Amino acid sequence: MSNEQSYTTEEIAKLLKISKLTVYDLIKKGELPSYxxxxxxxxxxxxxxxxxxxxxxxxxxxxxxxxEVSARPALSASHNGTRAVVITGQDISxxxxxxxxxxxxxxxxxxxxxxxxxxxxxxxxxxxxDIVSTHLLDGDTGEYNLPYxxxxxxxxxxxxxxxxxxxxxxxxxRGNPHNLGSWSDLKRPGLxxxxxxxxxxxxxxxxxxLRLHGIxxxxxxxxxxxxxxxxxxxxxxxxxxxxxxxxxxxxxSIVGNVQFIPLIQERYDLVxxxxxxxxxxxxxxxxxxxxxxxxxxxxxxxGYDLSLTGRILLET
Numbered sequence: 001m002s003n004e005q006s007y008t009t010e011e012i013a014k015l016l017k018i019s020k021l022t023v024y025d026l027i028k029k030g031e032l033p034s035y036x037x038x039x040x041x042x043x044x045x046x047x048x049x050x051x052x053x054x055x056x057x058x059x060x061x062x063x064x065x066x067x068e069v070s071a072r073p074a075l076s077a078s079h080n081g082t083r084a085v086v087i088t089g090q091d092i093s094x095x096x097x098x099x100x101x102x103x104x105x106x107x108x109x110x111x112x113x114x115x116x117x118x119x120x121x122x123x124x125x126x127x128x129x130d131i132v133s134t135h136l137l138d139g140d141t142g143e144y145n146l147p148y149x150x151x152x153x154x155x156x157x158x159x160x161x162x163x164x165x166x167x168x169x170x171x172x173x174r175g176n177p178h179n180l181g182s183w184s185d186l187k188r189p190g191l192x193x194x195x196x197x198x199x200x201x202x203x204x205x206x207x208x209x210l211r212l213h214g215i216x217x218x219x220x221x222x223x224x225x226x227x228x229x230x231x232x233x234x235x236x237x238x239x240x241x242x243x244x245x246x247x248x249x250x251x252x253s254i255v256g257n258v259q260f261i262p263l264i265q266e267r268y269d270l271v272x273x274x275x276x277x278x279x280x281x282x283x284x285x286x287x288x289x290x291x292x293x294x295x296x297x298x299x300x301x302x303g304y305d306l307s308l309t310g311r312i313l314l315e316t
Contacts, residue, residue: 005045012043016052020128024111025084026051082109085281088120089133090229091268092250093164093298100294105284114229116200121152124271130278131285133163135201135266139208144267146314157274159282160314161289162267164298165305168205169263171237171245171252176259178243183209183263186220186244193222194233194242201266202230202246234258249303265305269313286310 007015009023012032016023026032031054033047085101085108087094098110113120113129120132138147149160170180178191186193186209196202210217217223222242227233230251236242238257252260270289272282288294290310298304 006042007045007048009041009043012048015048024086024113028109028111082107083277083281084109084111085131086111086113086129087131087133088113088115088123088129089117090114091133091163092301093268093304094133096297097163097288097294100288100291100297101285104288105281108281116197116203118148118199118201118204121148121271122199124273125152125156130272132271133268134271135168135268136204137201137208137264137266139212145269149271149314153271157316158314159272159274159312159316161270161272161286162308162311162313163270163289164268164309165265165307166268166303167249167260167262167264168202168247168266169249170261171234171247172243172259172261173237173240174257174259176261180244180261184213184215186210187213187215191221192241192243193220193225194236194245195223195226196230196233196246197226197228200228202233202248205264205266206246231255250301253302267308274316286312 009020009027012018012023013020023032027034027041027043032043032051034041034043036042087098087110095112098112101108101110113123115123117134117136120129121134121136123129124132134145134148136145136148138144141147146160149158172178172180178185178188180191195206207217209215210220225242227236227245230247231254233242233245233247234251234255237245238255247260248266249260249262252258272278272285274282295306295309298306298309
């Protein structure tokens with residue numbers, strides 16, 4: 001193997017004949033050193049080879065074979081008696097939620113996967129994640145999330161519960177030099193946009209608004225220039241590389257020289273599959289969402305509306 005070569009989590013899963021969940025678990029435990037390129041986690045070939053050599057030296061009695069690990073269901077007990085629960089999404093509230101789960105649900109080890117809303121639902125459909133976050137606007141109904149969940153998880157038994165609501169809108173430079181205040185303003189010639197990646201909630205929001213306002217995407221200068229998170233979009237606007245971007249209020253408060261123009265309050269929901277092996281932790285999970293301890297911690301973060309937090313929105 002070349003020391004310059006690296007692999008994605010999907011490629012490692014195929015090479016080792018294990019599940020992506022097991023790869024995430026190895027990265028979480030530090031057994032596979034990794035780094036992020038865009039929205040992908042990557043592992044150098046040299047580190048993968050070192051892991052393989054260590055694995056070969058461990059007696060079968062001390063550790064299950066890789067083939068046995070790959071055959072386990074997503075939430076089966078690991079070698080130390082805990083269950084890995086993969087939580088997808090990028091909002092900091094999910095990191096806080098994972099911390100509360102680790103403290104208060106015995107036998108559960110939360111793992112974080114930083115992917116967008118649509119990709120999160122697809123990963124759940126494929127059985128690769130356990131709690132997915134989503135903020136996807138259906139422009140025809142004005143409804144968030146449920147239309148997409150019903151279509152993608154058709155035939156499945158699942159639970160949808162609200163995490164929080166938050167404002168989404170434009171990032172513009174301080175003082176709003178182009179006087180942007182509505183979605184229709186994107187029709188103006190000469191505006192430079194910085195976009196989010198396909199599958200993210202912000203990208204779906206923009207695409208739906210462009211469709212509703214009859215704005216062809218190709219008319220937008222920068223439509224195909226992408227950033228993988230809200231901070232990246234806000235940063236491009238702050239530096240003057242773009243005139244406008246789509247994102248949430250919190251990122252604007254972190255990045256200097258950026259003003260936030262609120263346009264829509266989006267509902268940020270969580271989805272869980274009602275599988276038999278999930279039932280024992282789902283009840284505790286709902287209790288955490290509804291607890292004062294968790295909600296009081298979220299209240300310290302500007303821009304969150306917790307009026308629906310912990311409310312079950314749909315159960316099939």
